[in-house]
Amino acid sequence: MGNGGRFARAAGIAFGLIVLASAAQAAPPPLRIGWLSSLTGALSSAAIAQNQGVQFAVDEINAAGGIAGRKIELLTYDTAGDPTKAVNFAKKLVFEDKVQFVIGPVNSGESLATVPILAKAGIPNLVIGALDELIDPHRYPLAFRAINTNRQWISPANDYALKVLKRSKVALIGDTSGYGTASTKAAAELLEKAGVKPVYSVLVDPNKTDLTDEMGKARAAGADVVMPWSAATGLLARVLNARGEAGWKVPVVGHPALMAPPIRKLLNKPEYWENAFAVGYVSTTYTADGKLPERTQALLSRIRQKLGTGELDLMFWWVALGYDTVHIVEHAVKAAGGTEPAAIQKVLEATHELKGVFATYSWSPTQHNGFPDHNTLMNLANTFHDGSFQAAPQQ
Amino acid sequence: MLAALVTGIATGAVYAAVALAYNLMFSTSKVLSVTTGHLCMLGGVLGAWAMGNAHLPMPVALALAVAGGGLAGWITDVVAIRRVLARSDEHLWLLSTLALATMLQQAVGLWWGTEPKPFPRLLAQDFGAGLGDQKYWLPVVVAAAAALGLELFYRRTLYGKLFLAMSEDAFAARARGIPTDRIRSLSYVMAGMLGALAGFAAGQLTFAFFALGLTLTLNGFIALAVGGLGSNRGALAGGLALGLVNSLATYGLGGEYQQTISVGLLLLVLLLRPQGLFGVRALRPV
Numbered sequence: 001m002g003n004g005g006r007f008a009r010a011a012g013i014a015f016g017l018i019v020l021a022s023a024a025q026a027a028p029p030p031l032r033i034g035w036l037s038s039l040t041g042a043l044s045s046a047a048i049a050q051n052q053g054v055q056f057a058v059d060e061i062n063a064a065g066g067i068a069g070r071k072i073e074l075l076t077y078d079t080a081g082d083p084t085k086a087v088n089f090a091k092k093l094v095f096e097d098k099v100q101f102v103i104g105p106v107n108s109g110e111s112l113a114t115v116p117i118l119a120k121a122g123i124p125n126l127v128i129g130a131l132d133e134l135i136d137p138h139r140y141p142l143a144f145r146a147i148n149t150n151r152q153w154i155s156p157a158n159d160y161a162l163k164v165l166k167r168s169k170v171a172l173i174g175d176t177s178g179y180g181t182a183s184t185k186a187a188a189e190l191l192e193k194a195g196v197k198p199v200y201s202v203l204v205d206p207n208k209t210d211l212t213d214e215m216g217k218a219r220a221a222g223a224d225v226v227m228p229w230s231a232a233t234g235l236l237a238r239v240l241n242a243r244g245e246a247g248w249k250v251p252v253v254g255h256p257a258l259m260a261p262p263i264r265k266l267l268n269k270p271e272y273w274e275n276a277f278a279v280g281y282v283s284t285t286y287t288a289d290g291k292l293p294e295r296t297q298a299l300l301s302r303i304r305q306k307l308g309t310g311e312l313d314l315m316f317w318w319v320a321l322g323y324d325t326v327h328i329v330e331h332a333v334k335a336a337g338g339t340e341p342a343a344i345q346k347v348l349e350a351t352h353e354l355k356g357v358f359a360t361y362s363w364s365p366t367q368h369n370g371f372p373d374h375n376t377l378m379n380l381a382n383t384f385h386d387g388s389f390q391a392a393p394q395q
Numbered sequence: 396m397l398a399a400l401v402t403g404i405a406t407g408a409v410y411a412a413v414a415l416a417y418n419l420m421f422s423t424s425k426v427l428s429v430t431t432g433h434l435c436m437l438g439g440v441l442g443a444w445a446m447g448n449a450h451l452p453m454p455v456a457l458a459l460a461v462a463g464g465g466l467a468g469w470i471t472d473v474v475a476i477r478r479v480l481a482r483s484d485e486h487l488w489l490l491s492t493l494a495l496a497t498m499l500q501q502a503v504g505l506w507w508g509t510e511p512k513p514f515p516r517l518l519a520q521d522f523g524a525g526l527g528d529q530k531y532w533l534p535v536v537v538a539a540a541a542a543l544g545l546e547l548f549y550r551r552t553l554y555g556k557l558f559l560a561m562s563e564d565a566f567a568a569r570a571r572g573i574p575t576d577r578i579r580s581l582s583y584v585m586a587g588m589l590g591a592l593a594g595f596a597a598g599q600l601t602f603a604f605f606a607l608g609l610t611l612t613l614n615g616f617i618a619l620a621v622g623g624l625g626s627n628r629g630a631l632a633g634g635l636a637l638g639l640v641n642s643l644a645t646y647g648l649g650g651e652y653q654q655t656i657s658v659g660l661l662l663l664v665l666l667l668r669p670q671g672l673f674g675v676r677a678l679r680p681v
Binding site for chain 2: 040041044045175176181202203204205207208209210212213216233234237241244245260262265266268269
């Protein structure tokens with residue numbers, strides 16, 4: 001190779017380096033968000049739907065140029081609903097992947113294990129588990145909840161049973177899981193605060209094959225409303241089947257899973273789903289004229305193609321919640337002017353009425369539960385249609 | 396109370412069928428496979444898919460579920476048992492069958508989904524039949540028929556006698572020219588078919604649910620230990636006893652004590668009669 005050739009090669013390399021350097025200077029580093037999602041395992045239904053919302057929000061924001069010019073890099077880990085895996089992945093996100101935010105995990109049991117780890121590492125964490133104990137501004141100053149608390153599910157259900165249906169003889173049925181046990185206890189406490197002592201209360205294995213006895217005992221105890229607190233659709237379907245086969249016309253009021261689409265197929269007869277009411281959300285409840293709230297409808301129109309053809313067979317509120325979490329990160333980073341955790345905390349604690357699709361969020365220095373009470377309402381359980389529900393009658 | 400008894404007998408029959416499948420595999424390999432409950436789960440899921448999704452007639456769905464169970468049983472032997480037994484006398488089969496059971500459950504979860512799904516009606520009967528509903532008595536009929544069939548198989552057929560010979564002394568059986576590997580494989584296929592048949596019959600009771608396997612593995616083992624390892628009559632008695640104790644404990648005390656009482660029953664039997672209700676105390680001449 002002659003001198004001319006060497007010069008041309010050197011010039012080429014130099015030019016390449018300059019281009020690379022300038023490109024590196026031009027493109028700011030990506031914003032790394034960790035997403036702990038139980039995409040497989042026993043608790044995957046909600047996580048899969050949330051994942052659709054999270055991915056869609058990331059794609060939309062990146063297509064529009066990112067957050068303050070920074071593209072989002074989403075690091076998704078499947079925890080399979082296992083707290084041990086959730087802990088391992090949380091540590092990986094913090095110490096190896098060096099993320100700036102963590103969304104999730106999806107389930108409260110997993111979050112109980114990861115929230116302290118993320119708090120210690122000083123990483124802002126958007127909590128999407130409903131268990132009350134997950135949020136504590138003093139112990140976990142960077143943990144902010146984007147979903148309702150468990151009590152925000154229980155209270156409207158209790159109010160509906162006592163004040164709207166005007167029932168006072170409550171039978172509580174919970175499952176023996178940690179969630180079922182805690183919820184049933186909380187429901188009993190809230191009922192007693194309202195001056196009502198349950199006439200019957202029982203915990204059963206979530207896989208118990210028949211609830212005829214429990215429903216029979218509730219009936220014999222004089223119950224005029226049955227309130228199941230369990231996320232196990234199999235158990236809830238068995239409550240409805242036992243009620244239907246006994247010809248008992250008592251209303252069933254309780255957990256949102258009571259209106260989950262899989263229940264429809266588990267019922268012996270479709271009419272067994274009537275006279276059942278579950279806690280839902282304003283954002284995914286049809287108005288009297290059959291329309292969804294504006295923001296929900298707008299997201300649904302944009303995302304529908306990604307969710308497959310035909311009617312949705314998933315609860316759209318999970319999608320909306322996933323979508324909102326990414327936009328909460330966007331709001332925090334934009335307002336804080338970066339990802340410095342103390343600045344993010346300050347911004348989120350000053351956030352008032354941030355309008356999302358799932359809910360309108362507000363946090364303060366003393367209140368890191370951002371979901372307002374008025375965003376829940378009671379739905380008619382058997383009205384699932386295209387991802388949303390009809391409101392329960394108010395008289 | 397009557398409902399508690401009927402439910403207890405029905406679920407006890409499912410545990411008994413799982414215990415019978417344990418016995419089949421144990422007789423030729425001295426292995427208590429963790430996949431046993433999963434074979435039952437597979438019968439329920441395959442049956443629900445064949446009838447509910449593929450719209451196949453019930454006899455075809457039954458044949459498919461039983462064949463699927465048999466295949467899973469054979470895979471258990473090939474993947475988790477054969478090489479482990481050939482290379483080691485230690486109880487490594489506990490780990491290998493646990494690994495296979497976990498893989499089987501995850502695979503079914505990914506394919507079938509993680510929510511329980513309905514199992515179609517097998518016989519024309521209105522849902523208003525109450526405690527006479529087929530979901531209660533089908534598992535009982537299948538467990539009783541399986542126990543009877545196995546007794547006849549052991550007593551009246553050459554292969555049954557080969558199973559017994561291997562159960563007594565596998566090394567002596569091999570020395571007398573019995574193809575022990577083939578007989579063991581056959582026992583695993585039969586156990587898979589029996590487990591799947593039980594899962595198919597109990598599908599309306601349990602729903603088709605991917606996570607059922609481990610529960611059935613545990614309860615089937617308790618039933619087996621209570622009844623006596625190796626005894627088919629013991630498996631039936633142990634299954635029914637466990638089902639009734641579980642159901643009556645839930646009825647009387649609530650579900651939070653159910654698991655404690657099940658395991659407490661196991662502990663009690665192990666302390667008072669380690670060989671189980673129908674088991675034979677093993678005597679070792681010294």
